[in-house]
Amino acid sequence: MKVLLTGAAGFIGLHIASALAESGHEVVGVDALLVQAHGENAPVPDGLAVADIRTADLDRLLKGIDVVCHQAAVVGNGVDAQDFPDYATHNDYGTAVLLAAMARSGVKNLVLASSMVVYGDGRYRCAEHGIVAPAVRKRTDLDAGLFDPRCSVCDNPIAWQEIAEDAPFNPRTSYAASKVAQEHYAGSWCTLESAHAIALRYHNAYGPGMPADTPYAGVAAIFRSALARGEAPRVFEDGNQTRDFVHVTDIARANVAAIERVAEHPASVTAYNVASGQPFTIGAMAEQLAKAAGGPAPIVTGDYRAFDVRHIVASPRAAVEGLGFTAAIGPAEGITALATDPLRRR
Numbered sequence: 223m224k225v226l227l228t229g230a231a232g233f234i235g236l237h238i239a240s241a242l243a244e245s246g247h248e249v250v251g252v253d254a255l256l257v258q259a260h261g262e263n264a265p266v267p268d269g270l271a272v273a274d275i276r277t278a279d280l281d282r283l284l285k286g287i288d289v290v291c292h293q294a295a296v297v298g299n300g301v302d303a304q305d306f307p308d309y310a311t312h313n314d315y316g317t318a319v320l321l322a323a324m325a326r327s328g329v330k331n332l333v334l335a336s337s338m339v340v341y342g343d344g345r346y347r348c349a350e351h352g353i354v355a356p357a358v359r360k361r362t363d364l365d366a367g368l369f370d371p372r373c374s375v376c377d378n379p380i381a382w383q384e385i386a387e388d389a390p391f392n393p394r395t396s397y398a399a400s401k402v403a404q405e406h407y408a409g410s411w412c413t414l415e416s417a418h419a420i421a422l423r424y425h426n427a428y429g430p431g432m433p434a435d436t437p438y439a440g441v442a443a444i445f446r447s448a449l450a451r452g453e454a455p456r457v458f459e460d461g462n463q464t465r466d467f468v469h470v471t472d473i474a475r476a477n478v479a480a481i482e483r484v485a486e487h488p489a490s491v492t493a494y495n496v497a498s499g500q501p502f503t504i505g506a507m508a509e510q511l512a513k514a515a516g517g518p519a520p521i522v523t524g525d526y527r528a529f530d531v532r533h534i535v536a537s538p539r540a541a542v543e544g545l546g547f548t549a550a551i552g553p554a555e556g557i558t559a560l561a562t563d564p565l566r567r568r
């Protein structure tokens with residue numbers, strides 16, 4: 223198949239390009255090489271079209287394309303409200319421009335990089351009220367070191383559950399809002415064009431080539447960079463917050479599976495969690511990484527960030543059934559390897 227891969231020079235895009243080539247697919251790569259992600263005068267990978275999808279000659283790039291794999295995006299949590307326009311223009315508007323061009327060119331298959339952040343805080347069960355939305359965590363609780371969310375009905379403690387793709391959208395950051403918007407634009411395009419889309423909701427990506435620590439980096443990059451400087455990872459809250467760390471080569475495999483199967487999916491957006499299926503606490507991840515790096519033990523600081531969610535753990539089942547995808551690298555193996563994996567410097 224001939225695949226237009228946007229964001230082809232990014233952390234995940236580079237791994238997808240290799241996995242596609244290994245599976246015998248032809249890749250047309252495009253990337254804006256944004257300075258905030260790649261620094262000034264970044265090296266240009268072989269064959270890459272350096273262009274911003276908002277202004278690129280997409281009609282030319284889309285000639286003969288079977289599937290678009292759309293990874294180009296501004297990522298991270300966003301630092302503050304001054305970041306809103308950046309997420310909106312690159313992620314929301316960029317996707318709108320791409321879909322309009324796909325409609326003109328008659329390209330009917332899209333694989334979209336989405337994220338677990340579309341769910342907001344994860345799924346919880348209250349002993350009395352069943353599945354409930356967690357109440358917004360109170361500052362008085364957080365300041366007292368009580369980090370677990372409470373039932374929004376009775377204020378009692380609640381237990382986390384795996385989150386499946388039918389959970390409602392509840393974006394908490396501008397980045398999350400832009401990922402929800404991308405899925406919604408894709409849905410509208412599917413309806414208008416009788417087209418097919420798969421949204422891959424990545425959980426916490428890590429692995430070789432991940433960007434070094436920046437204000438927009440995720441926790442794995444922050445801890446790995448701290449250890450490289452000889453510093454202890456600083457674990458927020460009490461370290462018992464839970465995530466699913468999924469290796470970037472597994473994310474690339476999930477994309478290949480989605481690209482190969484999207485045309486057989488319904489003419490709408492089908493979403494899949496892309497996860498290892500093996501939840502890990504942030505504290506345990508920090509300890510394992512520090513041990514593997516031979517670095518100082520993590521410090522649990524008790525600090526917290528208003529936008530953070532407490533536990534978000536994926537159900538990996540839909541991706542097994544719909545894509546035949548199961549992660550090959552669990553966090554025990556992958557996080558140990560991360561201690562020596564090279565990072566990308568800007």
Ligand code: UD1
Pocket residue numbers: 297298299300337338339397424425426427438439440441442444445456457458459463465504527530531532
């Ligand atoms: C992360 C990504 C998000 C992505 C999602 C799924 C970032 C900033 N966030 O969201 O873009 O869509 O994974 O792939 O890239 N923490 C510490 N110490 C630190 C930093 C963070 O303990 O120095 C803790 C936080 O309090 C939080 C957890 O680590 O509980 C995860 O934080 P982070 O990786 O920033 O965000 P996610 O919500 O997991």
